[in-house]
Amino acid sequence: MSDSVDSAKAKPVYQKWWHRWIRTPKELRAMGVVGINMRNARFLLPNNPRRLYTLVDNKLRTKKLAEEQGLSVPETYGVIRSPYDTRNLESLLSKRSAFVIKPARGSGGKGVLVIDGKEDGYYIKPSGSRFSGDEVRHHVSNILAGLFSLGGQRDVALIEYRVRPARILTDISYQGAPDIRLVMLHGYPVMAMLRAATRESDGRANLHQGALGIGIDIRSGRTVRAVHHGKPVTHHPDTGLELIGIQMPDWDRILEIAVTCQEMTGLGYLGVDLMVDQEIGPLMIEVNARPGLAIQMANGVGLLRRLEPVEKRHTLHPGEDLEQKIEFSKRTFGRD
Template sequence: MLLASAKKLRSFGIIGMNQRNFGLISRYNPRHLYPLVDDKLKTKLLAQEAGITVPKLLGTVQYQHDVKSLKEILHPYSQFVIKPVKGSGGKGILVITEHDHNLYFKPSGDAMQLADIERHVSNILSGLHSLGGKPDTVMIESLIQLDPVFSDYSYEGIPDIRIIVLRGYPIMSMLRLTTHASDGKANLHQGAVGVGIDIGTGRALHAVQYGESVTHHPDTRKTFSELTVPHWDKLLQLAAACYEMTGLGYLGADLVLDRDQGPMIIELNARPGLAIQVANRTGLAPRVAVIEAIKTIDPDPQSRAAFSKRQFAFDTDIHPPRLLRTRSDDR
């Protein structure tokens, strides 16, 4: 990946860490509201109160002496997800897709015993995966079922959609696709593919893995040029509604498409990363300027989503298709 000077990046409208931290996070996100999104249980409760669909909560574990109750909690379920309540970046998430007698199987097919899961849960409780390393709580959720539209675009996991929302307006989006390298997790740092998504249509614009352009999924070899995210209007509206739900002026909404239940929110982030600009090959700064120029925020999330669709739609008459640019080993 080519490195550019800070001056050149600014000329492209790229927002850096300092500008994000002081110009967006500090300006729009009161610190007393952080717990609403840093704590996934609180986020889930807020979403349910707002009528937003979230994965079903199967159980929680708060203390080390409760670890022995895991067998009873997990017994009715053949599929589930274990998460740290205050984790970040996908750390500590354990996905189980099959339970057969005394064995629990991960999406990769690797088997675990109950003792392995108990050890994993104990590590979460001790703060191994939490923000600041503080003691944490474990939440156990139902497993999201893969929407068939993503069958050829994801490997051993569920893709998610990250939408950046400023003052209640969606301004940029990307799809994070799981890969063998990412161990079935939608984590770009671990090798997931980031696909920039056109706010106006839900269509794929450009894809990257490890910061390098790619045109096909590395495992399935499916080309991204045919990829369009369904239920796009609904996804934008859900993301926009997170402004009223949390009071945060700058946030990242992580959503998924469940085969049976459709769009749902899985997580919110008060400090969303900036890799979304690489996936879209465009900077956030011009879009931030548009939203900051709005004097009166529209109170209706649906109207705000519609505004963003019009304002930030990718113009193919001005910009050439980007998915054709790639490394030779991705042809």
């Protein structure tokens, strides 16, 4: 049961599908496109009890859950919880040449500061731009004030290991670390994409800031399609490198981690973000109870075409284990 869009008949549809304003609701349904209203009413509300959101809306809590499950996560160097703690920031960072500072309750990559090294008393970002110690403290203060957090709530700042991505992934991401997003329903992987940075996105793997969305085949772990600002591309706009046909490292382990994240949170519908470190391998970065819908553009496939078969499977076989769920997803959604 493949939903490949390689045929001559299907190709023109998917090249234009992002231009939603010229599509009627009936046409979108025929394409299997899931919009925000459908996502919320049909998949989020029935499957994600509100009480479980606290497990994933706070990255510190999610990391603790993951570690209890034996999953690898980026090492936490420190946590800044109050303005008073910022006085010790320089001391905390003095032994670290590279690190990441992020809000515990952030979303969409907002507030993430990546530092690659130090030079002449300045912190160096992947782009080569410099941050003074005062600027880093100011950034942390903004995190504490809730500038980047969900609902503007006061937050805490995490200081973490700076992931060194596997070389094959670094090559297709401009001055930034790419990550992998998987969307899950009832523990079945339904769709995956690689998010790769561009010059425009300033080293961040955020599609809304100009990063690339690169669809990944669930069965093989190879990239099958790429988009930039919703338009299909085959090469990186900055490096010129080919984006299609790239094999994700440790793909089976990545799928296992994603399914485990569903089991440990109890959420029925979720997104799992991972990175592949050159030395450590796959790392769980975060879990999202409200995964976005741009993954459909990256794959050229409407989510409904993946979610409906999983709904039926889960109803008929509610007790399937991790291996069975992965096998079903590979068999049903694989493109090659």
